[in-house]
Each structure stands twice: as structure tokens, then as C-alpha cells.
Amino acid sequence: MKHSSNEHEPGTKRPGRRGIYILPNLFTTAGLFFGFFAIIQATKGKFELAALAVFIAMIMDGLDGRIARMTNTTSDFGAEYDSLADVIAFGLTPALVMYEWVLGGIGKLGWLAAFVYVAATALRLARFNTQKGVDKGFFQGLPSPAAAAVLASWVWMMNDYGFQGVAVNVASWFITFGTAAAMVSNVQYHSFKDLDLKGKIPFVRLLIIVLAFVLIALDPPRMLFLVFFGYLLSGVFQRLVVLRKGGRVDNASSVSAPDSGGVTGEVETEVDRA
Numbered sequence: 001m002k003h004s005s006n007e008h009e010p011g012t013k014r015p016g017r018r019g020i021y022i023l024p025n026l027f028t029t030a031g032l033f034f035g036f037f038a039i040i041q042a043t044k045g046k047f048e049l050a051a052l053a054v055f056i057a058m059i060m061d062g063l064d065g066r067i068a069r070m071t072n073t074t075s076d077f078g079a080e081y082d083s084l085a086d087v088i089a090f091g092l093t094p095a096l097v098m099y100e101w102v103l104g105g106i107g108k109l110g111w112l113a114a115f116v117y118v119a120a121t122a123l124r125l126a127r128f129n130t131q132k133g134v135d136k137g138f139f140q141g142l143p144s145p146a147a148a149a150v151l152a153s154w155v156w157m158m159n160d161y162g163f164q165g166v167a168v169n170v171a172s173w174f175i176t177f178g179t180a181a182a183m184v185s186n187v188q189y190h191s192f193k194d195l196d197l198k199g200k201i202p203f204v205r206l207l208i209i210v211l212a213f214v215l216i217a218l219d220p221p222r223m224l225f226l227v228f229f230g231y232l233l234s235g236v237f238q239r240l241v242v243l244r245k246g247g248r249v250d251n252a253s254s255v256s257a258p259d260s261g262g263v264t265g266e267v268e269t270e271v272d273r274a
Contacts, residue, residue, distance in 0.1 A: 020077050024068035028082050031060035035089030038152075042100040048221075050097045051156035055224070057089040058145045083125050090148035091121030095176070101155050102164075102172045113176045120180035121147070127184075139189045142182035142235065146189075146228055150179050153225035160221050179232065187235040 038053035064082060068074045095114040103110030121144050131140070154175055158168055216223040 021068070021071075021073035021075055023071060024064045024073050024078050025081060027060050027064035027067060028078065028085050031057040031064070031089050032085040034060065035085070035093040038093050039096050042097040045100075047097065047101050047155050047159045051152040051159075051221070054089070054094060054097070054148055054152035057093070058149060061086065061089065061145055079129075083129055086125055086144055087118075087122050090144040091118045091125075094148040094151040095121075097155055098151050098172060098176055101159065102169050103176065106169055106173060109173065113173050113180075117147075117151075117176050117180040120183045124183040137191055139191050141185050141187065142179065142189055142232055144183060146231055147179045147183050149224065149228040150232055151176065153221055153228055157221035157225050182232055182235070187239050189231070189235040 034053045034057040038050040038057070041047070041050040041053060061082070064078070065074075068078055095117040098117075099111060099114040103114050106113075124141050124144055127141070128139075154172065158164075158172075216227075
């Protein structure tokens with residue numbers, strides 16, 4: 001009797017099993033978990049807890065890539081997994097939290113704005129992952145974790161102070177749509193990749209960092225919104241300054257290359273992948 005396969009013939013090597021690295025992907029999974037957890041809390045009307053979960057997901061996203069590089073466990077699988085997790089944690093999650101909080105009451109314009117935000121996140125990550133050989137000092141378009149932070153901190157702040165009404169509804173719609181537009185725009189955002197965390201800094205700068213943490217601790221929702229909304233505006237302001245001076249922004253050379261590994265490759269995070 002003849003065998004149709006040669007897998008048992010002498011000298012034939014069986015294909016090796018391919019595995020995945022556990023540690024960095026655990027952090028990616030944790031980020032995905034907190035993104036999903038935020039959605040569940042939003043459906044229950046617990047918006048402050050939902051917003052907090054988004055920020056925890058950001059921390060997990062910021063750690064997976066760094067841990068992968070520190071332990072030499074980067075992989076294509078980690079990068080892809082991180083990007084997919086980012087679409088959920090920083091795209092679908094903040095959009096649904098915003099929808100459950102206020103956009104659902106606006107009608108068709110509300111859910112359309114939420115969808116545009118999700119689509120913009122997916123497009124932004126797809127563009128980010130396919131760009132190579134570019135300047136790592138800047139991102140082209142607002143990074144998706146920062147965009148999610150804008151929406152999450154806005155919901156947290158408005159809900160914490162009990163603000164509501166037509167004005168809040170309209171402002172929320174514009175923030176959602178405007179943040180989505182910033183992600184897919186050609187506006188340059190500083191990646192802060194040039195920061196030397198291992199080097200020495202003046203004592204005064206250390207005091208400023210401590211003061212920043214104190215201010216955030218005093219009023220987390222308001223301070224976090226000011227920080228991330230300020231970051232959103234920083235790219236727009238820089239673009240306007242360049243245009244006012246009659247300069248030209250070279251977008252092709254100012255985009256960060258992908259960093260995936262688990263910032264996402266952003267997964268590792270967007271910031272880490274560069």
C-alpha cells in the first residue's frame with residue numbers, strides 16, 4: 001500500500017510549529033479588554049468609568065510595544081494584533097461611548113458622526129502601518145490614542161460637571177467629527193520620539209513634571225481634556241503658522257513609520273512604533 005504523503009518517510013522534516021510571544025501580547029489583550037469594558041460601562045450609563053477604562057487601555061497600548069522591544073519579542077503577529085486592538089479600543093470604543101452619552105439623542109447625524117470617527121481610526125491606522133522610511137519625529141494626522149483621549153476626557157468632564165443641553169450636544173458632535181478629521185488629515189503632530197528618557201534633566205524640569213501630575217490629580221477630567229485637546233490644536237496651529245508664512249509642509253517626509261509589536265505596533269502604540 002502506497003502512502004499519498006511523504007510525512008513519515010526517512011529524512012523528511014516536519015514543519016515546525018509557530019508560536020506567539022506571551023508577554024507583549026498580554027498587554028495588547030489587556031488594552032483590548034479595557035476598551036471592551038468601556039463599551040459595557042457606557043451602555044450602563046457609567047460614563048466616568050468608561051472614560052477611565054479608555055485611559056487604562058492607552059497605558060496598556062503604550063507598554064506592549066516597549067516591552068516587546070525590551071525583551072526582544074517583537075513580531076509581525078504582535079504588530080497586526082495591536083493594530084486590530086487599536087481599532088476597537090481607540091476607534092469603536094470612544095465612538096460608542098460618545099454615542100451612548102449624547103450622540104444617540106441627535107438622531108441620524110449622531111450615529112453618522114460616530115461611524116465617521118470609527119472609519120477615520122481604521123483609515124488612520126492603515127495609512128500609518130503602510131508608511132515606511134519616513135521622519136519619526138512627526139505623525140501625519142492625529143494619533144488614534146490621542147484622539148480617543150480627547151473624546152473620553154470630554155465625556156468624563158462634561159458628565160462630571162453635569163453639563164447637558166443643546167450646546168453640549170452640538171459641541172460633542174463637532175468634537176467627534178473634528179477629531180476624526182484630524183486623524184486622517186495631513187496635519188503634522190510631534191511624536192516626542194526625540195525625548196531622551198534615559199538622560200539627565202535639570203532639576204526645575206523635574207519639578208514641572210511633578211507639578212503636572214499634581215494638577216492632573218486635582219482635576220483629572222478637566223486637565224486631561226486640556227492636555228489632549230491642546231495637543232490636537234497644536235498640529236493645527238503649527239500648520240496655520242507655516243501657511244501664514246507662505247511655507248509648504250512636506251507631508252511625505254513627516255510621517256512616522258509603523259512600530260507594531262503589540263502605541264500598537266500605536267501596536268505597539270502609534271508613538272512606540274515609530
